[in-house]
Amino acid sequence: MESKTGKVKNLSRRSFLKFFGGASLAGVSLNLAGCGQPITAEKAVGGNGWMPTQYNEPGSWPTNVRGRVPIDPANPSIIRDDQKCILCGQCIEVCEKIQSVFGNYELPIKSEIVCVNCGQCIQWCPSGAISERDDINKVLKAIADPNITVVVQTAPATRIGLGEEFGMPIGTNVQGKQVAALRKLGFDVIFDTNFTADLTIMEEGTELVKRVKGELHHPTPQFTSCCPGWVKFVEYFYPDLIPNLSTAKSPQQMEGTLMKTYYAEKQNVDPKKIFSVAIMPCTAKKFECQRPEMTSARKELNDSNVTPDVDVVLTTKELARMIKRAGIDFTSLPDDEYDQLMGTGTGAGAIFGTTGGVMEAAARSAYYLITGQQPPASLWELTPVRGMEGVKEAAVNIPGFGSVKVAVISGLANARKVMDQIRAGNAPWVFIEVMACPGGCQYGGGQPRASSPPSDEVRNRRAASLYKIDTNAKLRNSHDNPQIKQVYADFLTAPMSEKAEELLHTHYISRAEALVAKKSERNLY
Amino acid sequence: MTNGVLVDIPKCVGCDSCSVACKLWNELEWDPQEKSKTATDRAKEPNNGLWPEEWTSINRYDLQKDGSSVWRYVKTQCFHCEDPACASSCFSKAFQKLPEGPVIYDQSLCVGCRYCMMACPFDILRYEWKKAIPGVRKCQMCATRVANDMEPACTSVCPTGAIIFGDREQLLAEAKKRIKENGYVDRVFGEREAGGTSWLYISDTPFEQMRFRTDVTTMPLPSYTEGYMKATPFVGVGWAAILAGLYIFNNKGKEPLD
Numbered sequence: 143m144e145s146k147t148g149k150v151k152n153l154s155r156r157s158f159l160k161f162f163g164g165a166s167l168a169g170v171s172l173n174l175a176g177c178g179q180p181i182t183a184e185k186a187v188g189g190n191g192w193m194p195t196q197y198n199e200p201g202s203w204p205t206n207v208r209g210r211v212p213i214d215p216a217n218p219s220i221i222r223d224d225q226k227c228i229l230c231g232q233c234i235e236v237c238e239k240i241q242s243v244f245g246n247y248e249l250p251i252k253s254e255i256v257c258v259n260c261g262q263c264i265q266w267c268p269s270g271a272i273s274e275r276d277d278i279n280k281v282l283k284a285i286a287d288p289n290i291t292v293v294v295q296t297a298p299a300t301r302i303g304l305g306e307e308f309g310m311p312i313g314t315n316v317q318g319k320q321v322a323a324l325r326k327l328g329f330d331v332i333f334d335t336n337f338t339a340d341l342t343i344m345e346e347g348t349e350l351v352k353r354v355k356g357e358l359h360h361p362t363p364q365f366t367s368c369c370p371g372w373v374k375f376v377e378y379f380y381p382d383l384i385p386n387l388s389t390a391k392s393p394q395q396m397e398g399t400l401m402k403t404y405y406a407e408k409q410n411v412d413p414k415k416i417f418s419v420a421i422m423p424c425t426a427k428k429f430e431c432q433r434p435e436m437t438s439a440r441k442e443l444n445d446s447n448v449t450p451d452v453d454v455v456l457t458t459k460e461l462a463r464m465i466k467r468a469g470i471d472f473t474s475l476p477d478d479e480y481d482q483l484m485g486t487g488t489g490a491g492a493i494f495g496t497t498g499g500v501m502e503a504a505a506r507s508a509y510y511l512i513t514g515q516q517p518p519a520s521l522w523e524l525t526p527v528r529g530m531e532g533v534k535e536a537a538v539n540i541p542g543f544g545s546v547k548v549a550v551i552s553g554l555a556n557a558r559k560v561m562d563q564i565r566a567g568n569a570p571w572v573f574i575e576v577m578a579c580p581g582g583c584q585y586g587g588g589q590p591r592a593s594s595p596p597s598d599e600v601r602n603r604r605a606a607s608l609y610k611i612d613t614n615a616k617l618r619n620s621h622d623n624p625q626i627k628q629v630y631a632d633f634l635t636a637p638m639s640e641k642a643e644e645l646l647h648t649h650y651i652s653r654a655e656a657l658v659a660k661k662s663e664r665n666l667y
Numbered sequence: 668m669t670n671g672v673l674v675d676i677p678k679c680v681g682c683d684s685c686s687v688a689c690k691l692w693n694e695l696e697w698d699p700q701e702k703s704k705t706a707t708d709r710a711k712e713p714n715n716g717l718w719p720e721e722w723t724s725i726n727r728y729d730l731q732k733d734g735s736s737v738w739r740y741v742k743t744q745c746f747h748c749e750d751p752a753c754a755s756s757c758f759s760k761a762f763q764k765l766p767e768g769p770v771i772y773d774q775s776l777c778v779g780c781r782y783c784m785m786a787c788p789f790d791i792l793r794y795e796w797k798k799a800i801p802g803v804r805k806c807q808m809c810a811t812r813v814a815n816d817m818e819p820a821c822t823s824v825c826p827t828g829a830i831i832f833g834d835r836e837q838l839l840a841e842a843k844k845r846i847k848e849n850g851y852v853d854r855v856f857g858e859r860e861a862g863g864t865s866w867l868y869i870s871d872t873p874f875e876q877m878r879f880r881t882d883v884t885t886m887p888l889p890s891y892t893e894g895y896m897k898a899t900p901f902v903g904v905g906w907a908a909i910l911a912g913l914y915i916f917n918n919k920g921k922e923p924l925d
Contacts, residue, residue, distance in 0.1 A: 181763045183810035186771035187802065188693030188722070197688070197823040200816045202832050209684035209826035215705040225697045227687050229824050249827060250677035250871065253729065253736045 207231030219259040219425035226271035233263035242555035248658035260371035261425030261587015299495030307462035313607035318477020336487020338393035340620035348637035370430035371578030381652035398451035402439035423586035457588025489615030497552035497582035498527035532556035670768035671835030678829035685821035692820035745806035747865035753783035755889035769808035862887025
C-alpha cells in the first residue's frame, strides 16, 4: 500500500491542460476526418425484415394484390392471427373477386365491417393466419355437465370431408365413423341434418309451388335460403330482393328448432336442458345460429330460459380437432348409426352438400307435389345442374305445368351477375339455388383444407362422393322419407301449416343501412 | 423534394395490413398481451397503441356523424416533422432528418438521455425500458426503402389507398382537392402543425375526437430555442477568452506556479 501511494504522481496544472488540449485537438481532427458525418438511412434502426416481393417495387407503382381483408375482432365466424399473416393478399383476392364482398361497398365504412362469414378466406390463406372461431370449449363444457342433454346434428357435407383430416383420400364417406366418434366424445344424441334437408325440401318446395300458383304474395324467382352466407349477402347488397328468398329456414336451424320442441316433447326432455350442437362445413353457420330470429323454440315454448335453437356450431375442422385431442383413432372406428326420430335422410338430402344438390332434390319433390306422382328417373340424375360451373341452368318438365326454368349458382360474384339481371327484370327462372362458396358446402369455409389450393379437382371428388351416397340410397326423394312423414303426422300437420310456419320459417332483415353499395363497375378503391 | 404520406382517414377499413407490414419489415417482436388488444382497445390506451415493438397502431374511434354512428380508424406513427424537435434536442446527433423525408434514429450514437421523448410534440417516441441496453423506438418511415426509391412498407400494402406515399407538395395539393370534393374537415393535419410534418392527415370527422393534438404550435419547435442556443458557442468561446485575458492580466510579471 505504502509503496503504491508513494508512486502516485502529482498531476500538475500544466499536464492537465496539455492532456485536455490534446484530446480536444484529436476530437476536432476526427470530426474533420468524417467521423461526425450525418447518419445515413442504413444506420436507422429496423428495416432488416422481409416483405413479399410484390411490395418491393421501385416507386409507388400499382401492385396487383395488396394487403388483406378487414376482419372485425368480434366476427362470430372468422378470426385472424396477425403474427402468421404474410400479407400475400389471397384473402382480398377471394373476398373481392370470387365472393364480390370486399371492394363492393363505398368508403368510408359505416359502423360495421361487411362480411358474409363464408370463410373462403380461410381456405385461401396460405399461412393459416385466418381460421374459424374455435368454439370447442363451449361444447366440452356442456358435455361435462351431466344435467345437460347434448344433442348434435351433422351436415350432409361433413361426412365426406372429415376423413381427409385423418389422412383418408379426398371425398371418403365417413358417415358411420363420424357418428361413432361423436358418441365416443360424449354427445348424448346424434341426429342427421340430412333429415331436415328433406324437411327443407318439403317446406321450400311447397312454398315454391304456392308462389308459382300465385297463392302467396311473394315474387318469383324464389331463391334458396339454406346458405347463411348467401342470405346475408342478399340482406347487404340486394335488400329489394329479400321477398324472393324462401322463408324456409336452413336445415341446421330446422333441426335445432325440432330438437328443442319435437324431440323434447317426444322423449320428454326438458328443452331448457338441451344443448344443441351442429357440425357444419361452414363458418357462416356460426353467425346464423346467433341471429336473434333463430330462437323459435324459446318463442314456441314461451320460456326465456330456452337457449337459441342451435347453441354452438362446430366446423368439420373443429370436430377433427376434438377427435384428435380425445385421442380417438378415427380410421379404425367401427361404423355406427344415427339416433332415430331425426336421423334418417334420403339421397336427396345428402346432395344438399354440393352445388346443384338442393335444386335436384327440390325438382324431385316439386314434381311429386305438383303431379302427385313419383318423379321420373331423369330427375334422379339432373346433369345440367351438376358440376362446378358458376352458373348453371336447366329446364324441368312437369306434366300439366310445363317447363320450369331453374338456375344454380355457386360463388357470390356469380350470384351478383344474376341478381343484377333479375333487378333489370330480365330473369326467365322460377327457382334459383345459390350457395355462397364455389362448389357448395363441400368446399365451405369450415371444411378441411386440401393439400393443394382450392381447386375444382377436390370439389369434384367431394361432390362425386355425395352423388354416390344418393345413388346408393334406398330412398332418393325427400317426400319418401318415413321420418318426414312421421314429423308431419305427429307434430307439424302439413308443410306450411301454421305450426310449420312458426317453427320452420323465418324472416330476413335488410342490412342495407350497414353499407353504401358500390353502384358502378368501378374496380377497387 | 421531400416525401410524405397522405392519410385519408375515411378510406381506412381497419384491416391492419400496414401495422403487420411494419412488423414484417422492421422485424418487430409480437407480444401476446399487446396482440390481443383490438383497435378499439388501443384507441383508449394511454400510449395510443405505440410501444417499442409497435411503431404504428391502428386505433378505432366510434363517432357520431350526421346522426348515425360511424367507425373511423386512425393510423398513428411518427409524423416525421419537417424540422424535428427530437433531432434538435439530441446532443449526440442520434436523430437526423433525411432530405428524402424520414426522421431516422441511429442507436449507436444514442446515450439514452431521452431528451427526444420530452421534446416530441406528439408523444410518439418509446423507450426500451425492458432492455439491458435500451434505445428509443419510433417509425423510421422505412428509410432504406425510401432512400432506394421504394415506398414505405405500410403504404405499399394498403388495399384501399387510405395511405399514399409521394411528394409532399403534391400530396398537399391532393389533400386539399379531396377536402373540397368530399366535404371533409377543412384542415390538413400536418400542413403547418409543429412547423409542418411529412405525414398529412385528412378526415371527415373532427380531429379533436380522434386524439389528434390539435392545439400544437404551428412554429417549428426548434425555433423556440434556436435564437439563444445558437449563441452557445460564442458565449462559451467568449467567456473563455475573457477569463483567459483576466488571468493573464492578473498574473503579469509573476513567477509561474509549480
